[in-house]
Amino acid sequence: MNSPYIGKFRVSQGFRPPENPSHDGIDLVGIDSKEIHATVSGTVHFAGWENANDHTQGFGQYVCIRSTDGLFYYYGHMSELKVKTGDLVACTDVIGIEGSTGHSTGNHCHYEIRNAFYKGAKVYDVCNMSGIPNVQGGTYDDGYRPSLQTVITPSLYNESDIKVLQTALNSHGYNCGAVDGAIGPKTTASMFSALYDLWSL
Numbered sequence: 001m002n003s004p005y006i007g008k009f010r011v012s013q014g015f016r017p018p019e020n021p022s023h024d025g026i027d028l029v030g031i032d033s034k035e036i037h038a039t040v041s042g043t044v045h046f047a048g049w050e051n052a053n054d055h056t057q058g059f060g061q062y063v064c065i066r067s068t069d070g071l072f073y074y075y076g077h078m079s080e081l082k083v084k085t086g087d088l089v090a091c092t093d094v095i096g097i098e099g100s101t102g103h104s105t106g107n108h109c110h111y112e113i114r115n116a117f118y119k120g121a122k123v124y125d126v127c128n129m130s131g132i133p134n135v136q137g138g139t140y141d142d143g144y145r146p147s148l149q150t151v152i153t154p155s156l157y158n159e160s161d162i163k164v165l166q167t168a169l170n171s172h173g174y175n176c177g178a179v180d181g182a183i184g185p186k187t188t189a190s191m192f193s194a195l196y197d198l199w200s201l
Ligand SMILES: [Zn+2]
Pocket: 013, 023, 025, 026, 027, 109, 110, 111
């Protein structure tokens, strides 16, 4: 299954199952493009405002596609819709443009899968079904390969893990400088030297 974006995108908020506390979908931010694409083929079950009288409510301007698999795929918070209720769409068709309408504090697409078109319907694990990694802050291309930035982004790791790595690098003769728990240019360079040596063995 494709993601709603063609090209690179970032996971700004992960999926959390009920009582976790729940976030029923995954929030994605387009990096290469702001176009939102259908991730399934089916019929546009609804395209419009969640509340036409209050554009800050819920999903704001959103699209719900009833897929040929019978499930309902939601794409929330759009700035612009490119389809209307009743349209037939094919997977990867452009259905709208990323935005921040509804209950939202910044441009993103809330992507969610339910078994019926109403609030409180059974919610599916969108990451499990789509293959999009449930890693908040992760940046991926549309083949879901993590960007190098994601792999080495310090915020994804805690300081003590980085210190363990730095100590290990220093003790194996890869000078990464101070054991400071932050991944700077020296640590990055010594990590790559170590990886290069490992691959060449
Ligand atoms: Zn969301």
